[in-house]
Each structure stands twice: as C-alpha cells, then as structure tokens.
Amino acid sequence: MIDHDHLLQMLTRLKLTAIRDQVDSLLDEAARRELNLREALVFLCEAEVARKDQRRIQMGTSIAKFPFVRTLEGFDFEAQPSLDPKQIRELATCRWIANGDTALLLGPPGVGKTHLAVALGREAIRCGYSTHFTTVAALMTSLSKAHLEGRLDERLTHFAKPKLLIIDEIGYLPFEPNAAHLFFQLVSRRYERGSLLLTSNRAVGEWGNVFGDAVVATAILDRLLHHSHVITIRGDSFRLREKRRSGLMQTAALASENQQPNNDRGVNSSCR
Ligand code: ADP
Ligand code: MG
Numbered sequence: 001m002i003d004h005d006h007l008l009q010m011l012t013r014l015k016l017t018a019i020r021d022q023v024d025s026l027l028d029e030a031a032r033r034e035l036n037l038r039e040a041l042v043f044l045c046e047a048e049v050a051r052k053d054q055r056r057i058q059m060g061t062s063i064a065k066f067p068f069v070r071t072l073e074g075f076d077f078e079a080q081p082s083l084d085p086k087q088i089r090e091l092a093t094c095r096w097i098a099n100g101d102t103a104l105l106l107g108p109p110g111v112g113k114t115h116l117a118v119a120l121g122r123e124a125i126r127c128g129y130s131t132h133f134t135t136v137a138a139l140m141t142s143l144s145k146a147h148l149e150g151r152l153d154e155r156l157t158h159f160a161k162p163k164l165l166i167i168d169e170i171g172y173l174p175f176e177p178n179a180a181h182l183f184f185q186l187v188s189r190r191y192e193r194g195s196l197l198l199t200s201n202r203a204v205g206e207w208g209n210v211f212g213d214a215v216v217a218t219a220i221l222d223r224l225l226h227h228s229h230v231i232t233i234r235g236d237s238f239r240l241r242e243k244r245r246s247g248l249m250q251t252a253a254l255a256s257e258n259q260q261p262n263n264d265r266g267v268n269s270s271c272r
Helices: 004-013 017-021 023-032 037-064 085-092 113-126 136-148 152-160 179-190 204-211 214-224 238-255
Strands: 102-106 131-135 164-170 195-200 228-232
Touching: 004 017, 004 023, 017 023, 017 037, 023 037, 037 113, 037 131, 085 113, 085 228, 102 113, 113 131, 113 164, 113 195, 131 136, 136 152, 136 164, 136 179, 152 179, 179 204, 179 214, 195 204, 204 214
Parallel strands: 102 195, 102 228, 131 164, 164 195
Antiparallel strands: none
C-alpha cells in the first residue's frame, strides 16, 4: 500500500511542486495515454520544467522593471516597412546576448523603439538572461547621485550585473556636464561582459552633441559599435498615425457608406 502523504512529502522535499500539486491528474493522464515508465517519467518532468520556466520568466520580468507589457507578437511589422522582420527575429534568438554584442534601435519618436526593446527584453528573459530596463535619465540620475555620495563603484557594479541592460531614450535630453564620463565608465564596465540594448531618437553621428563631449562620445561609440546590431526605423509615429487614420476613417465613413473596410492593421503573427 503506497502512502500518499509520504509521496507528497518527498515531492515537497525535492521541490517538485508542479508534480506534487497535480500528482493525481498527471498519473491519471499518464495511465489514460498508456505511457510506459520511461514515458511517464518524461511526462512528469515536463510538467515540472514547464512550471519552473514559467516562474523564472515571471520573476525575471518583475525584476526587469519594464515600463509596459509589449511582445513581438503584438508588433505590427506591416505598419513599419522600414524594419526587416528577419533582423528582429534574429535578435529574438538571443544569440547576440550570448556573444555580448550591442543592439541599437534608432528612429524618431513613436515608431516602436521602446516596444521592441521591451519585447526583446522578454525574449532575453525567456532565453535565461537576467535583464534590466532603465531610461537613460533614470540611469544618469542614479549614477550622478552615487558619484556625489562616493558610491559610484557600487552603482556601476549594480548596472553591470544583468546580462542585458536596456537603456531607453538616449538623446531626448542633453547630458549634464560630467555625465558622459559616468556613462563611459558604465559602458567600459560592461564591455565584453554583458549586452546593451540602447534606443535613441538621434543618429549615432549626433551623439557627440547628446553627450556634450565629442571625445568621450567617440570613446563610447568605439566600444558600443565594436560588435553591434544597428536597427534604424523610419516613418511616422505609430500613435499619431493611428489617430490620423481613425480621423480619416470617420470622415470617409460620412462621405460614403459603401467604403471598403480598412484592413491593414492586422497584427503580423509570423514575426517569430
Ligand atoms: P518610441 O519608443 O519609438 O517612441 P513606442 O515603442 O513607445 O515608440 O511606441 C508608441 C506606442 O505605439 C506604443 O504603445 C507601441 O506599443 C505602439 N507601437 C508603435 N509601433 C507599433 C507597431 N509597429 N505595432 C504595434 N504597436 C506599435
Ligand atoms: Mg520610447
């Protein structure tokens, strides 16, 4: 006679919580499918691995501090013809993170840079890489404060830790004096250790102005561009375009009741 409680205790001790919580239904299912012992063991392990993966992704996502939830599946590639979906799909494999490369997403406001940065961050977590998201403004405030308080080294170590650091919105605000040096120290600290994903509304040629120091900007770019994937997005703001389109559709609907439905908003699900 098998002691059910004893089984549950062992599963708890081995931290096989998915198997423990569903042991009856899993065993019933294994019996129903007439699995042999080896197949049943695989079936049970799969349930446990799936639960552990799900937990890991949840935990990694909450640590990453993304500003919003966005996915590659939710990105409309047809609305953004300047972007090569193949290039994004390649980044979604996370090979670039394994290599410690840099990715730059460049383009005007509203074209989906932050959306893609978050979506690629999610893929990084799925691939098992620790990920942290920050705006450059928050990053620089944190580094400057630490510098003033004599804790810069500790702070640089903190931002050097995640395997992928996403720094959003470079170029919207000019750097404070001395901030370029702090940024340079961060880039040097991470260089060839972890990946950076940067977004900017400015072409890299303009980064001398953004950083307020052409010499430091060159040194930063030298490291960033060494092993890099640069993606330049062109076109109108997605948000403004959506607004304009709905405005147009209303006018057109008033003009003609037999108007063809506007069908080019379909979400491209083949992006991965
Ligand atoms: P950026 O960071 O380039 O200024 P965002 O990524 O914040 O732009 O995009 C603005 C909004 O429009 C976000 O809510 C984003 O999800 C959405 N968006 C932008 N481009 C697309 C797209 N091609 N498909 C779906 N949503 C998009
Ligand atoms: Mg943005």
